[in-house]
Amino acid sequence: MEFLTDILLLSDSAIRIAAPLILAALAGLCAERAGIVDIGLEGKMLAAAFAAASAAAITGSPWAGLLSGILVSVMLALLHGYVSINQRGNQIVSGMAINIMVAGLAPTLANAWFSRGGQTPLLDSEARFNEITLPLADLLQDVPLVGAVYSNLLSGHSFLTYLAFLMVPVVGWILYRTRFGLRLRAVGENPEAVDTAGISVTLLRYQAMIIAGILCGMSGSALSTALGAGFIRDMSAGKGFLALAAMIFGKWKPVPTLLACLLFAFVDALQGRLQGVSLPLIGEIPVQFTIMLPYVLTVVILAGFVGKMEAPKASGIPYEKDR
Amino acid sequence: MSLAPAIETKDLCKRFGNVQANDNISLVVEQGTVHGIVGENGAGKSTLLKMLFGFYQPNSGDLIVNGEKLSLDSPSEAMAAGIAMVHQHFMLVEPFTVLENIILGAEGQGLLRHAAADAKAKLKGLEQQFGFDLPLDAPVSQLSVGERQRVEILKALFRGADVLILDEPTAVLTPQECDQLFDLVRLLKSRGKTILFVTHKLQEIMAVTDTVTVIRAGKVIVRTATAETTPDALAEAMVGAKISRAVERRDGSKGMPRMKLESVCAQSDHGHEALKNVSLEIYDGEVLGVAGVAGNGQTELLEVLTGLRQVTNGTVSLSGNVTNSPNTFTGPIELRDSGLAHVAEDRLKTGVVETMTATENAILGYQRSADFCRNGLLRLKAIAAAAARYFESQDVRPRNPELPVAAFSGGNQQKLVIARELARDPQTLIVGQPTRGVDIGAVTKIHDQITELRNAGKALLVVSADLDELMTISDRIAVMCCGVLEGVVAIEDADERSIGLMMAGSSGELATP
Numbered sequence: 124m125e126f127l128t129d130i131l132l133l134s135d136s137a138i139r140i141a142a143p144l145i146l147a148a149l150a151g152l153c154a155e156r157a158g159i160v161d162i163g164l165e166g167k168m169l170a171a172a173f174a175a176a177s178a179a180a181i182t183g184s185p186w187a188g189l190l191s192g193i194l195v196s197v198m199l200a201l202l203h204g205y206v207s208i209n210q211r212g213n214q215i216v217s218g219m220a221i222n223i224m225v226a227g228l229a230p231t232l233a234n235a236w237f238s239r240g241g242q243t244p245l246l247d248s249e250a251r252f253n254e255i256t257l258p259l260a261d262l263l264q265d266v267p268l269v270g271a272v273y274s275n276l277l278s279g280h281s282f283l284t285y286l287a288f289l290m291v292p293v294v295g296w297i298l299y300r301t302r303f304g305l306r307l308r309a310v311g312e313n314p315e316a317v318d319t320a321g322i323s324v325t326l327l328r329y330q331a332m333i334i335a336g337i338l339c340g341m342s343g344s345a346l347s348t349a350l351g352a353g354f355i356r357d358m359s360a361g362k363g364f365l366a367l368a369a370m371i372f373g374k375w376k377p378v379p380t381l382l383a384c385l386l387f388a389f390v391d392a393l394q395g396r397l398q399g400v401s402l403p404l405i406g407e408i409p410v411q412f413t414i415m416l417p418y419v420l421t422v423v424i425l426a427g428f429v430g431k432m433e434a435p436k437a438s439g440i441p442y443e444k445d446r
Numbered sequence: 447m448s449l450a451p452a453i454e455t456k457d458l459c460k461r462f463g464n465v466q467a468n469d470n471i472s473l474v475v476e477q478g479t480v481h482g483i484v485g486e487n488g489a490g491k492s493t494l495l496k497m498l499f500g501f502y503q504p505n506s507g508d509l510i511v512n513g514e515k516l517s518l519d520s521p522s523e524a525m526a527a528g529i530a531m532v533h534q535h536f537m538l539v540e541p542f543t544v545l546e547n548i549i550l551g552a553e554g555q556g557l558l559r560h561a562a563a564d565a566k567a568k569l570k571g572l573e574q575q576f577g578f579d580l581p582l583d584a585p586v587s588q589l590s591v592g593e594r595q596r597v598e599i600l601k602a603l604f605r606g607a608d609v610l611i612l613d614e615p616t617a618v619l620t621p622q623e624c625d626q627l628f629d630l631v632r633l634l635k636s637r638g639k640t641i642l643f644v645t646h647k648l649q650e651i652m653a654v655t656d657t658v659t660v661i662r663a664g665k666v667i668v669r670t671a672t673a674e675t676t677p678d679a680l681a682e683a684m685v686g687a688k689i690s691r692a693v694e695r696r697d698g699s700k701g702m703p704r705m706k707l708e709s710v711c712a713q714s715d716h717g718h719e720a721l722k723n724v725s726l727e728i729y730d731g732e733v734l735g736v737a738g739v740a741g742n743g744q745t746e747l748l749e750v751l752t753g754l755r756q757v758t759n760g761t762v763s764l765s766g767n768v769t770n771s772p773n774t775f776t777g778p779i780e781l782r783d784s785g786l787a788h789v790a791e792d793r794l795k796t797g798v799v800e801t802m803t804a805t806e807n808a809i810l811g812y813q814r815s816a817d818f819c820r821n822g823l824l825r826l827k828a829i830a831a832a833a834a835r836y837f838e839s840q841d842v843r844p845r846n847p848e849l850p851v852a853a854f855s856g857g858n859q860q861k862l863v864i865a866r867e868l869a870r871d872p873q874t875l876i877v878g879q880p881t882r883g884v885d886i887g888a889v890t891k892i893h894d895q896i897t898e899l900r901n902a903g904k905a906l907l908v909v910s911a912d913l914d915e916l917m918t919i920s921d922r923i924a925v926m927c928c929g930v931l932e933g934v935v936a937i938e939d940a941d942e943r944s945i946g947l948m949m950a951g952s953s954g955e956l957a958t959p
Contacts, residue, residue: 300559301556302553302555302557304558305542305549309550312541313538316547316550318521319499319501319521320522320537320550322522322551436540444501
């Protein structure tokens with residue numbers, strides 16, 4: 124029974140941790156499916172986290188925070204789009220530039236505006252996305268298994284967590300069931316085919332970047348206004364790259380990407396749980412090693428277990444009309 | 447009754463920088479006819495087509511469609527005017543299904559479910575009218591090249607095209623697939639469609655067109671009815687001067703077997719069986735041609751011979767020594783030292799480094815040799831001298847070895863590669879696609895050189911996608927299909943028809959649409 128409770132608790136925190144990962148991974152997925160490699164997820168997340176925390180701290184509303192987060196992230200996405208689409212620049216360089224810029228700019232601005240050593244003020248409960256208790260959750264609490272799962276695992280997450288999970292079918296629907304999705308996937312595989320079919324490659328790719336920006340903005344906002352209560356320097360801590368890895372592990376498809384995010388999140392939750400716990404035979408694992416777990420897993424998975432990676436063919440290649 | 451021409455151009459000009467790609471091109475294509483456009487690589491055919499299709503805009507001149515003067519600013523405007531193009535490199539999204547490819551850009555509905563249903567209804571009519579039988583729900587990546595081309599044509603018809611531009615449509619087809627294409631072209635014509643058929647193969651012009659325009663160096667040279675001309679006349683117009691072969695094949699006695707493959711199996715990069723039990727001998731003093739539709743194991747065959755891929759079964763031997771077997775493997779450096787040279791099939795990928803200078807490329811693969819390198823330092827003077835020698839011997843132009851290789855035309859790049867590989871007087875020469883992307887003048891020179899080597903008693907193996915080429919230079923032709931050696935035919939007994947059938951495999955897999 125205690126083991127079951129453990130699993131339940133672990134899964135509960137995995138879902139919590141997974142939310143920003145899922146949103147960022149979906150953002151990367153939309154961008155890459157349209158042929159733009161978005162290594163700047165990390166930077167956009169961090170910028171959105173900062174913008175959301177700042178706006179929420181000033182206005183006291185998490186919604187204002189979310190909106191600002193999305194706005195800032197979309198602007199960075201458009202910048203990346205401008206470099207990659209119009210200027211045909213190197214997408215990796217552009218993405219890294221965004222990451223580095225934000226890593227420095229966000230704490231600097233935070234310091235200038237709030238004078239708290241590069242952090243934003245701690246958000247009080249009204250300025251955050253709080254846990255939502257699903258209907259009947261209290262009532263069902265005592266029903267064995269089903270009740271426990273419903274009340275402890277499914278209920279009690281923030282709006283943004285539910286939104287993240289909702290976005291998986293939404294993105295899937297857009298990609299595979301709509302005309303826009305068909306064109307978006309086509310432009311990531313063979314932009315020339317799209318161009319000769321009379322559709323603007325430029326416009327399509329910008330649209331994809333805006334979607335990526337919105338999703339990434341949600342992801343960053345989740346970090347600072349739902350999971351945390353304010354912005355802290357480097358709070359994205361490589362999650363943008365982790366999301367990218369999850370997207371690759373998920374073979375650029377929404378549902379497998381979701382599962383990959385959940386796996387990473389579960390390992391992350393597990394490492395939190397293992398800290399200071401004495402395991403049989405091994406004893407206590409030093410914190411430094413447990414923290415490494417999700418990242419080691421990423422390397423192992425990407426190095427060995429993904430198998431044949433079939434990225435969208437035109438991903439990362441600037442489109443030039445005449446090659 | 448006189449209908450306005452489907453397409454008419456008046457003094458169309460297009461310039462790229464200093465290059466006048468199209469110079470006062472005037473063209474008349476009547477409704478419901480097949481009009482051929484011939485010209486060498488680089489003559490300006492593609493530029494003209496791209497203007498007709500709205501991909502480029504002319505610098506000057508008029509474009510008149512159905513008697514109406516139009517300026518086509520984008521492919522979608524051309525499509526609206528009823529002009530569609532089937533590109534040489536298909537504009538298909540490989541992982542998508544046939545249906546998805548056909549509707550892309552012409553979906554009509556926001557939701558794919560509805561768009562697909564509408565399209566299927568419309569396609570049924572078209573399929574009946576034009577006799578298509580394509581698997582609409584299969585991904586394009588699973589289709590043969592011939593089928594992909596039909597998808598492109600159906601795609602154009604779906605968009606309501608009245609004028610179809612076919613750009614080098616037969617370049618990638620087997621002879622049987624070509625015949626099917628010609629049948630389809632005739633059927634389209636009988637249903638009132640107008641077709642622009644662009645090619646550099648003259649037999650095709652004679653076989654399928656009503657009228658023909660010859661373009662050379664961006665200018666229209668000849669405009670005539672096909673019935674009133676001959677292939678020879680067209681060839682002369684296309685090339686400018688009669689080109690004669692300087693070197694004749696000398697009847698020599700075939701020498702000793704130089705290279706030998708015994709029941710060789712090898713895997714492709716994707717891990718499937720690319721060569722299945724191939725046994726072959728290459729003799730001194732002969733050219734062994736290898737024919738086949740691209741992707742039927744020829745690439746792997748070249749790699750197995752030149753020490754780039756290890757066999758999984760069987761042996762390859764050179765001058766009696768085993769060089770490649772499941773437990774011995776001689777790499778390209780040692781093979782080169784044993785007198786084997788390799789003109790790579792994909793020049794830009796494995797033959798040269800485009801961004802490096804011609805001088806640097808001139809020693810690529812030979813950079814370790816004592817002539818060019820001492821104690822790890824390059825001997826720049828010796829290298830420059832070698833490059834100058836190569837430029838001289840092969841007449842590479844422009845005569846400036848310090849230019850990056852990308853600045854040379856395909857033909858001149860190939861000349862440089864050939865000079866480099868021949869510099870050591872190799873006994874065995876393995877050549878992939880000797881004249882791919884090479885202009886006609888240079889083609890003859892390369893063919894002559896191959897024949898000269900053969901006459902001098904060297905052993906040569908030439909892989910080419912161009913069957914005509916192999917018929918010209920080979921002593922024997924080996925035909926591959928799906929990794930299997932379908933047979934080896936002596937040139938005296940070879941005809942295109944039977945080789946075409948062998949290329950399609952004895953099972954006839956490729957021959958069915």
